[in-house]
Amino acid sequence: MVAERAVVVKNRAGIHARPSSEIVKTAARFASSVTLALDGLEVNAKSIMGVMMLAAPFGATVTLRAAGEDAEAAVNAMAELFASGFREA
Amino acid sequence: MPRTLLRGIPASPGIVIGPVHLLRWEVPEVPADVIDPADIPSETERLRIALARTIERLRVLRERAVRDAGAAEAAIFDVQVTIVQDEELVGRAMDLVAQQFTAERAFDVVMHDWREHYARSPHAMVRERVSDLVDVHIRVLTILMDLPDRDPVDLPDGANAVLVTRELTPSLTLQLDRRRIAAIATDFGTRTSHVAILARSLGLPAVVGLLDATSRLRSGESIILDGTAGTIVMRPTEAELHAANVRRQREVAEDADLAALASMEAITQDGVRIQLFANVDLPDEAAEAAANGAEGVGLMRTEFLVVGRAAMPTEDEQYEAYAGVVRAFPGKPVIIRTFDVGGDKLPVGGFPSEPNPFLGWRAIRMCLDQPGIFKTQLRALLRVATLGDVRINLPLVVSVDEVRQAKGLLAAAAAELAAGGIPHRADVPVGIMVETPAAAVLADVLAHDVAFFSIGTNDLVQYTLAVDRGNAAMASRYTPLHPAVLQLIRRTCEVADRTGVEVGVCGEMASEPLMAFALVGLGIRQLSVNPFSLSRVKRLVRHVRATAAREAAEAAIAAGTAVEAERALRERLAAESPAEFHDS
Structure with missing residues (x-):
């Protein structure tokens, strides 16, 4: 199964270190492979080293992709995390 | 005689007498072995x-x-x-x-x-x-590698140690337990390093940029660290220890008074209102400045956006950085200086090395020669001006042509934004740094084309006296109270008065009480200082009379030398205000 969705970075500071860590923790709960893509760069959402490299700023549209049995659930959980603005202002 | 005084950059105020704790937070050398x-x-x-x-x-x-x-x-x-x-x-x-x-x-x-x-x-x-x-x-x-753990948290409780290290990472700074660490000293860093800001928020005295403190100091030796002056005294004498103790006790007693000043007006004994602004080098500092009672930002430096980077910041990235500061000061003036790169601050990608960079291709000269880069910044500034009272400040101006060219680019940037339907404000006030003798001497000509003068004393002193401020061997010749400097400041104030152009001072000079006294005496009514100096300067303002300051400044100008000028000011300040200013 493959799932894909576009999400917007809603917290002012963008995806800095702490949100990156949250993304990795969320992605790690799923068996599917999960990636984030922005401006032609696609990174493994289960690797903080990759997620931090993305440097997604406030307002950026990031593409979530998952492949595997629980791909749909993985994308849903990730989209929810983005929608919460990583619980920051 | 061996040197016993180390000079660095004052990063967080306060005096500490205590033992050195040398922290080697460095990546160890790894041998190139292979395994079976x-x-x-x-x-x-x-x-x-x-x-x-x-x-x-x-x-x-x-x-x-x-x-x-x-x-x-x-x-x-x-x-x-x-x-x-x-x-x-x-x-x-x-x-x-x-x-x-x-x-x-x-x-x-x-x-x-x-x-x-x-x-x-x-x-x-x-x-x-x-x-x-x-x-x-x-x-x-x-x-x-089974090396000893070097975390600063492993010191005994009550050690009251001065942590000495090359550079503090943010996570190390976080571990600075105040029961063990009383102060910080680093070889690297500037007043605006993340650690300097954090040290101030933790209330830990700090001196940074000491260059060689880690090689000159040994763990366990007792030193005096003065975060207000930016110095370390090695092997202190009895007299030095006594003096440091007296000053430390006084500073502790004053802290409470200073905190109370944040919400009070800066007004002299004879009723002259002084506007106190803050210098902000990083957006993070804006909140600190506002909390300390700054009435606006007299100088927001923008070099952090370009120095040491691989690529120029985008317009949006700049907008966000400026917006952070403007939002911290709703409705209050925020004076943003365009890129002041070159000299000792190298911009993106490196630029040709010059035999004499402080007299070379820097600041407004570089910006006017690189209109693409400059216009991106101007567009971000015009956009952010919709959020508050933003003003644009041009550095190192020596001629009115430069102002006119910059304004031409500003008009072009506004036209582009208007054509694109992007919200912006086209009538942002444009002023200049008065930091060269040329700008001060020509103030009356420049006044026709600018909305304000911002006197940058660091460079004004350097260019007037032909003394490199970064050269330690010239330190005793770098005298901000030199009568030539005082005359140029007075002249700029007089022109501003006559023409209705606003004038303020935003150099380090404004942060020191004795100098601030001189500046008020020269006619300055707007001072912009480091966020942590606001209360000290405000206290000075509230203790003196503007008329006494004017007489003192006149005496200083008449004195003829920097040493005599300082003596003249000090005597009058002592007569004017309580004992604590005598040694300021």
Whole structure:
């Protein structure tokens, strides 16, 4: 199964270190492979080293992709995390 | 006689007398050994155990940080735990062990790779993470190589130590337990390094930029650190210890009074209102400045956006950086200076090295020659001006042509924004830094074309006296109270008065009470100082009469030399205000 969705970075500071860590923790709960893509760069959402490299700023549209049995659930959980603005202002 | 006074940059005020704790927070040298193929499984296990122990250690540090500094600050250790667990990073290190690398060498190689990758990123957000990678790098290698743990938290309670290190990473700064560490001294860093800002928020005195403190000081030796003056006294004499103790007690007693001043007006004994603004070098400092009672931002420097970067910041990135400061000062003036790069601050990509950079291609000269870069900044400034009272300040102006050219580019930027339907304000006031003798002498000509003068005393002193302010051998000749400098400031004030152009001072000079007294005497009614100097300057203003300051300034100008000018000011200030100003 493959799932894909576009999400917007809603917290002012963008995806800095702490949100990156949250993304990795969320992605790690799923068996599917999960990636984030922005401006032609696609990174493994289960690797903080990759997620931090993305440097997604406030307002950026990031593409979530998952492949595997629980791909749909993985994308849903990730989209929810983005929608919460990583619980920051 | 051996040198016993070390001079650095004052980063956080306060005086501490205590023993040195030398912290070597450096990546250890890793020998280039190989292992026997038979040892690969045990070596893999060794790496796994070291990573697990690092995570344990980080969790302990995180708990302590939650307790001492709060959950938000402690999150940095969560991030580091996630890095140590990173499947790609660990996977690569394990692959190298499988190729007969020792565990430490495998980890070292992988971390060096990532650090280089991160350091080269065009995004500031990514480059800022290099310090976390360095922390993880050091911690894991320390455990693998069985080196002594060097965390500052491992000092005994009540040590009252001065932490001396090359450079403090944010996570180390967080561990600065005040029961053990009383002050910080670093070889590197500037007043605006993240650690300097954090030290101020923790109330820890700090001196940074000492260059060679780690090689001159030994663990255990007793020193006097003065975070207000930016000095360290080695092997202090009885008299020096006594004087430091007296001043320390006085500063502690004054702290409470100073805090109360934040909400009071800066008004002299004879009713002259002085506007007190803050200098802001990084958006993070804006909140600190507002909390300390700044009535606006007299100088927002924008060099942090370009210095040490791989690529120029985008218009949006600049907009966000400026917006952070403007939002912290709703409805209040925020004077933003366009890029002042060159000289000692090298911009993106490096520029030709010049035999005499302070007299070369820098500041407004560079901006006018690179209209693409300059216009991007001007567009961001015109857009952010919709959020508050933004004003644009041009550095190093020596001629009215430069102002007119810059205004031409500003009009072009406004036209582009208008054509694109992008919200902006086209009538942003434009002023100049008066930091060359040329600008001060020509103030009456420049006044026709500008909305304000901002006197930058650091450069004005340097260019007027032909003394390099970065040259330690010239330090005694760098005298801001030289009558020539005072005359140029007075002249600029007189022109401003006559023409209705606003005038303020935003150099280091305004931060020191004696100098601030002189500036008020010369006619300055707007001072912009470091966020942590606001209360001290405000207290001075509230204790003196503007008429007495004017007489003192006239006496200083008449004195003829810097030494005599200082004496004249000091005598009058002593007569004017309480004893605490006598040695300021």
